[in-house]
Amino acid sequence: MWRELAPIGRHCGSGGYRRFAWTGADAECRAWFERQAVARGLAYEVDRNGNQWAWLGDPARGDAVVAGSHLDSVPDGGAFDGPLGVVSAFAALDELRGRGARFDRPFGIVNFGDEEGARFGLACVGSRLAAGQLTVAAAHALTDADGVTLPQAMAAAGHDPDAIGADRERLDRIGAFVELHVEQGRALDLSGDPVGVASAIWPHGRWRFDFRGEANHAGTTRLVDRRDPMLSYAETVLAARREARLAGAVATFGKIAVEPNGVNAVPSLVRGWLDSRAEDQATLDTVVDGIEKAAREYADAHGVDLDVVRESFTPVVEFDDALRDELARVLGRDTGLKVPVLGTGAGHDAGILSAALPTAMLFVRNPTGVSHSPAESATEDDCVAGVRALADVLEGLARK
Numbered sequence: 498m499w500r501e502l503a504p505i506g507r508h509c510g511s512g513g514y515r516r517f518a519w520t521g522a523d524a525e526c527r528a529w530f531e532r533q534a535v536a537r538g539l540a541y542e543v544d545r546n547g548n549q550w551a552w553l554g555d556p557a558r559g560d561a562v563v564a565g566s567h568l569d570s571v572p573d574g575g576a577f578d579g580p581l582g583v584v585s586a587f588a589a590l591d592e593l594r595g596r597g598a599r600f601d602r603p604f605g606i607v608n609f610g611d612e613e614g615a616r617f618g619l620a621c622v623g624s625r626l627a628a629g630q631l632t633v634a635a636a637h638a639l640t641d642a643d644g645v646t647l648p649q650a651m652a653a654a655g656h657d658p659d660a661i662g663a664d665r666e667r668l669d670r671i672g673a674f675v676e677l678h679v680e681q682g683r684a685l686d687l688s689g690d691p692v693g694v695a696s697a698i699w700p701h702g703r704w705r706f707d708f709r710g711e712a713n714h715a716g717t718t719r720l721v722d723r724r725d726p727m728l729s730y731a732e733t734v735l736a737a738r739r740e741a742r743l744a745g746a747v748a749t750f751g752k753i754a755v756e757p758n759g760v761n762a763v764p765s766l767v768r769g770w771l772d773s774r775a776e777d778q779a780t781l782d783t784v785v786d787g788i789e790k791a792a793r794e795y796a797d798a799h800g801v802d803l804d805v806v807r808e809s810f811t812p813v814v815e816f817d818d819a820l821r822d823e824l825a826r827v828l829g830r831d832t833g834l835k836v837p838v839l840g841t842g843a844g845h846d847a848g849i850l851s852a853a854l855p856t857a858m859l860f861v862r863n864p865t866g867v868s869h870s871p872a873e874s875a876t877e878d879d880c881v882a883g884v885r886a887l888a889d890v891l892e893g894l895a896r897k
Contacts, residue, residue, distance in 0.1 A: 498584050502529055502568075503576060513573030513871040518611035518622070519547075519650035526568040526580075530608045533587050539606070544667060545660040546626040547610040547651065553590070554603035560672035561603035562894045564589065564887060567612035567623075567846060574613070575873025577679040581861065581880065583608055585677045589888040593895075596888075600895045602672065609846045616641045616650070618703075619809050624846040628853045629663035636661060668853045673820055673894050676847040677859045677887050679875050683866030684839050691882040693837035694824045695816055695858035698848040700781050701774035702810035706733060706750075706792060709802040712757055712765035726767040727755070729795040729803070736791035737771060746775035746784045747842060770808075774842040778813060814848040817855035824857050827893050828886050843868070859886055 506514045506522030516522045527549060534541040534551030542550050554561075566582025586606040593600075610623035617639040625631035637658065639647040648658035680686075685693050708726035734750045741748035749772045756766040771788065775781035789805050796803040821838070828836045839860060847856040861875050861883035875883075 498533065498587060502526070502580055502584065505529065506570065508573060511573040511871060514570040514576065515572060516568060516570040516574075517572075517616040518569055519616070519647075519654040519656075523569060523610075524654060527608070530568065530583065534606070537587070537590065543656075544627065544664055545657075545662060546623050546664060547656050547661075548623045548627060549608040549610075551606040552603060553605070554600060556603045556605060556667075556670045558603055559670050561605050561670050562891060563605040563607055563671050563674045564677065564891060565605075565607035565609070566676050566678060567609045569611055569613050569615065571613045571615050571869045573871060574615075574869050575679075575867070575871055577863075577873050577875055578681070578868055579612060579678075581679050581875065581883070582677040585861075585880070585884045585887050588884045589891055592884060592888040593892055596892070598892045598895070602895050603670075604891070604895055605671070607674075612846055614809075617647055620844055621846055621849045622647075624849040626661050627664040627668060628849055629665065630849060630852075633662050665853075668850070671854050674847060674850055674854060674856045675820075675824070675859065675887065675890055675894070676845055676856070677861065677883055678845060679868070679873065680839070680860040680863045680866075681841065681843045681868035682839075683863070685837060685860060685862035686864050686866065688837050690837050691862050691879040692828065692886045693839045693860045693862075694821055694828065695841060695847075695860060696821065696838045697816060697840045698811070698814040698844060699774045699776055699840065699842040700778050700811065700813040701772070701842065701844055702781075702785075703808045704771040704773070704785065704789075705806045705808050706730070706769045706771060707804040707806070708733075708767045708769075708792075708796060709804075710765060710767075710799070711763070713763040715759075715761045715763055718763060723763055724800040725763050726796075726799070726801045727764050729792065729799050729801045730767040730769050732795040733769070733788065733792040736795075737773075737788045740784045740787040740791070741773070744775065744780050744784045744787075746773065746780050748773040748784055748788060776840065811844055811848065814851050816847070816851060816857050820855045820857040823893065824859065824890050827889050830889075859883065859890070 614620035710726035
């Protein structure tokens with residue numbers, strides 16, 4: 498499975514993946530998912546929001562156990578973020594069938610669409626729509642960098658954009674969702690454990706900073722006469738690092754757009770996107786407020802106007818206590834060892850769905866801690882350990 502999926506959407510120059518929602522690479526990944534489902538005799542379907550499902554047993558019975566993740570990527574992302582969870586879900590089913598495991602509850606595998614938000618700027622679109630956390634109007638307003646709207650992209654890929662929306666009936670059929678994911682950090686590497694259990698997802702969000710100055714000639718405009726938004730933006734980037742370091746949080750300006758974007762022109766607009774995350778809401782508020790306060794001071798000093806827009810936000814997610822404890826119990830049963838329970842600053846579909854149904858996450862060790870990069874990795878032994886752990890957990894849930 499891994500060898501078949503690995504070439505899809507891989508960029509020959511960077512070595513990273515460009516599997517963006519509703520593109521050709523995404524379609525290839527979706528075709529791969531369907532083939533895996535059909536090869537195992539599972540009932541395959543696509544829901545109103547473009548999420549893919551593969552079912553063993555009738556999901557209409559309710560109380561289903563579901564595993565999976567996503568197949569899309571960030572720009573030049575790694576091979577493991579998302580796909581490891583989908584591949585592991587199919588592999589766990591194979592493992593359970595090999596054991597002759599009994600399923601008393603329906604079992605499903607899911608590929609949620611547009612989890613990374615790389616194309617339209619909003620993460621977890623598929624699960625947000627299903628959970629009713631993204632309105633149809635807001636989804637229809639999403640636009641990519643080329644001006645293509647989400648409805649246009651969906652229609653071009655053969656999906657009906659007018660059908661999207663909350664899917665409460667489907668989610669009500671699910672009794673538990675378990676998402677396996679490569680760890681996006683080094684906690685397991687430092688502890689020496691191949692697999693861990695998630696405790697919570699930090700609150701996090703994305704803010705757009707629009708610095709508006711005055712376009713002018715780079716060679717003839719005196720420095721004192723300039724209203725250069727790039728200066729205010731650059732100082733704000735440094736302020737973000739400072740505020741995050743002082744608070745024990747993280748803050749990143751990772752995307753920028755400049756107008757008119759000419760080498761010999763003072764910019765008229767610098768638009769930067771801030772991603773910030775912290776262990777708790779109060780800390781996150783402190784960091785973002787501090788960054789915005791500094792940005793406004795810098796803008797005033799350079800005669801620049803500033804608008805700040807919060808484009809997305811996810812509050813802290815505490816995973817279901819009973820399900821989390823069950824995962825830790827099952828994983829520690831054979832070894833007698835305490836299973837690491839980890840918090841994470843990365844968002845996931847499991848976090849979005851946690852408000853609607855019991856969810857939990859397993860992490861597989863990442864020896865470098867690098868993620869959202871071609872350097873993202875996990876050893877084959879650890880991946881196998883993750884599959885077996887997921888199979889153990891699913892077997893326990895499916896027989897209840």
